[in-house]
Amino acid sequence: MTTTQDRYLQVQNINKIFTRDNVSNQVLADVNLNVKRGEYISIIGHSGCGKSTLLNIVAGLTTATDGYVILDGKEVNAPGPDRSMVFQNHSLLPWLTVYENVALAVNKVCKHKNRKERHEWILHNLNLVGMSHAIERRPGEISGGMKQRVGIARALAMEPKLLLLDEPFGALDALTRAHLQDEVMRIQADLNNTVLMITHDVDEAVLLSDKIVMMTNGPKATIGEILDIDLPRPRSRIELANDEKYNHYRGEVLRFLYEKHSKVKPITSSKKTEQTTEEKTAEAS
Amino acid sequence: MSNTKTLTLPAADNSALKEFGKRLWSNFVSKVLPPLLTLVFLVGLWEISCSQPGVLLPAPSEVISETWELITEPFYDNGGNDKGLGWQILASLERVAYGYALAVIVGIGLGVLVGSLDWAMRGLDPIFQVLRTVPPLAWLPISLAAFQASAPSAIFVIFITAIWPIIINTSVGIRNIPEDYSNVAKVLRLNPLEFFVRITLPAAAPYIFSGLRIGIGLSWLAIVAAEMLIGGVGIGFFIWDAWNASRLSDIVLALVIVGLVGYALDRMVGAIGNLITRGTSA
Numbered sequence: 094m095t096t097t098q099d100r101y102l103q104v105q106n107i108n109k110i111f112t113r114d115n116v117s118n119q120v121l122a123d124v125n126l127n128v129k130r131g132e133y134i135s136i137i138g139h140s141g142c143g144k145s146t147l148l149n150i151v152a153g154l155t156t157a158t159d160g161y162v163i164l165d166g167k168e169v170n171a172p173g174p175d176r177s178m179v180f181q182n183h184s185l186l187p188w189l190t191v192y193e194n195v196a197l198a199v200n201k202v203c204k205h206k207n208r209k210e211r212h213e214w215i216l217h218n219l220n221l222v223g224m225s226h227a228i229e230r231r232p233g234e235i236s237g238g239m240k241q242r243v244g245i246a247r248a249l250a251m252e253p254k255l256l257l258l259d260e261p262f263g264a265l266d267a268l269t270r271a272h273l274q275d276e277v278m279r280i281q282a283d284l285n286n287t288v289l290m291i292t293h294d295v296d297e298a299v300l301l302s303d304k305i306v307m308m309t310n311g312p313k314a315t316i317g318e319i320l321d322i323d324l325p326r327p328r329s330r331i332e333l334a335n336d337e338k339y340n341h342y343r344g345e346v347l348r349f350l351y352e353k354h355s356k357v358k359p360i361t362s363s364k365k366t367e368q369t370t371e372e373k374t375a376e377a378s
Numbered sequence: 379m380s381n382t383k384t385l386t387l388p389a390a391d392n393s394a395l396k397e398f399g400k401r402l403w404s405n406f407v408s409k410v411l412p413p414l415l416t417l418v419f420l421v422g423l424w425e426i427s428c429s430q431p432g433v434l435l436p437a438p439s440e441v442i443s444e445t446w447e448l449i450t451e452p453f454y455d456n457g458g459n460d461k462g463l464g465w466q467i468l469a470s471l472e473r474v475a476y477g478y479a480l481a482v483i484v485g486i487g488l489g490v491l492v493g494s495l496d497w498a499m500r501g502l503d504p505i506f507q508v509l510r511t512v513p514p515l516a517w518l519p520i521s522l523a524a525f526q527a528s529a530p531s532a533i534f535v536i537f538i539t540a541i542w543p544i545i546i547n548t549s550v551g552i553r554n555i556p557e558d559y560s561n562v563a564k565v566l567r568l569n570p571l572e573f574f575v576r577i578t579l580p581a582a583a584p585y586i587f588s589g590l591r592i593g594i595g596l597s598w599l600a601i602v603a604a605e606m607l608i609g610g611v612g613i614g615f616f617i618w619d620a621w622n623a624s625r626l627s628d629i630v631l632a633l634v635i636v637g638l639v640g641y642a643l644d645r646m647v648g649a650i651g652n653l654i655t656r657g658t659s660a
Contacts, residue, residue, distance in 0.1 A: 152565070153564075154564060172561075172564040173565065174566060174567065184558040186559065186577070186581075188580040188581075188583075188655070198566055201572075202566065
């Protein structure tokens with residue numbers, strides 16, 4: 094019993110080699126990860142380190158060259174609604190209203206519910222993300238933050254075993270992002286989903302996660318370190334700002350990203366180092 | 379109480395009416411006035427230049443006075459080809475309707491095939507690319523030989539003219555479906571039919587409608603030319619007939635009407651497209 098709970102999601106020896114025009118490029122090398130049920134995991138790394146590829150392999154959208162993924166005792170080799178995904182650019186269908194976008198998923202996935210139950214389930218999930226006021230709008234008529242809320246509602250409505258978030262707040266402005274992060278924490282406190290989130294925002298990772306998976310740079314990227322975030326929930330970004338532990342975790346992640354696995358070698362070009370420090374201050378602010 | 383009601387209601391109505399009038403006026407100034415002024419200028423230029431002695435083409439005033447009967451009585455019928463312009467246009471529109479409708483059905487079908495199956499694309503696309511450059515009228519002798527009748531030949535020419543942009547645009551639309559949409563479909567495990575109805579068609583609709591719009595324009599271009607050759611009732615043959623009888627004013631009138639009808643057809647397909655693809659491009 095405990096082993097299935099401890100290894101709800103198992104990523105085993107994943108290798109991924111892309112081959113194009115007889116040039117092969119190993120993106121991922123020997124990635125191993127075990128996730129407990131109800132855990133919130135962030136995967137962080139520089140762009141191009143293959144974290145999206147890893148997420149796509151877990152989603153079943155990309156097949157691994159080697160290795161396997163097991164979710165709740167079953168091997169994953171094709172996409173399915175048990176691993177619903179929130180895409181970075183929301184991926185709502187623009188010709189459907191907010192309601193219809195969620196309904197498409199609910200009607201397809203929740204076949205066991207009758208029509209009335211499905212209708213209520215759609216409204217329930219839109220209400221959960223605070224979008225019940227705009228159910229008849231189309232994606233083109235709502236803001237980026239609202240679109241992402243609908244994307245989250247659609248993913249939650251599938252009642253997935255595993256929720257995959259691919260840089261869900263990456264395209265949003267800082268204020269909207271903070272607001273949505275708080276919403277996700279609130280929802281997560283209620284539903285206690287198992288979540289795998291890709292991000293390159295250090296604060297976001299520390300604030301939301303139970304564990305942060307830090308990836309080394311590609312090619313042949315793999316998991317460098319896993320950091321346990323032992324902060325009590327509910328977490329408040331304002332209180333945590335001066336929290337010693339929180340800042341320690343932030344420091345750990347920053348050190349990993351900018352010292353141990355810096356994308357840009359500091360000595361080779363002074364100009365590029367300046368950029369990295371700029372990025373750092375941008376992260377810090 | 380009732381007094382105030384009767385007093386306030388008309389006032390409210392009035393302001394709404396004023397608002398409406400304002401919108402109408404600003405629309406008129408920005409959209410109707412410029413082409414109207416240009417038209418007046420061009421017709422004036424035409425009138426002046428064609429009123430000079432020795433000019434062979436009729437001036438607009440001449441055109442109107444000579445064709446007044448045709449303008450006022452579009453639906454007379456003296457038997458044979460001697461019918462009013464309304465009937466002539468309707469006959470042409472009927473041929474276009476048949477040919478175009480066939481082209482829409484077959485064109486979207488083939489476009490979907492070429493767009494979704496790789497081997498269909500590799501096999502058919504080069505053939506389409508060659509055939510689409512054949513001028514519409516070049517098909518007429520072949521179709522006359524095949525059908526041995528003028529009516530189906532004209533319809534075939536419309537069909538073969540309109541079908542290429544429809545096929546090509548449909549297939550491009552289907553090949554350009556964003557990967558995000560197919561990822562969503564994969565996660566939801568939509569079956570091929572659901573994928574086609576829920577994702578493919580709506581995502582490709584803007585492309586399909588731009589093909590349909592080009593197609594209707596080409597159909598109308600082709601029908602006038604085809605009818606000149608096959609004869610019978612129709613605006614094309616009307617023009618040819620007028621040329622043989624040296625009735626230049628009739629030709630000018632027919633050209634104006636052909637232009638207006640073509641414009642209306644284009645706008646109609648465009649409007650249907652906007653209605654159906656509303657939101658898709660967002």
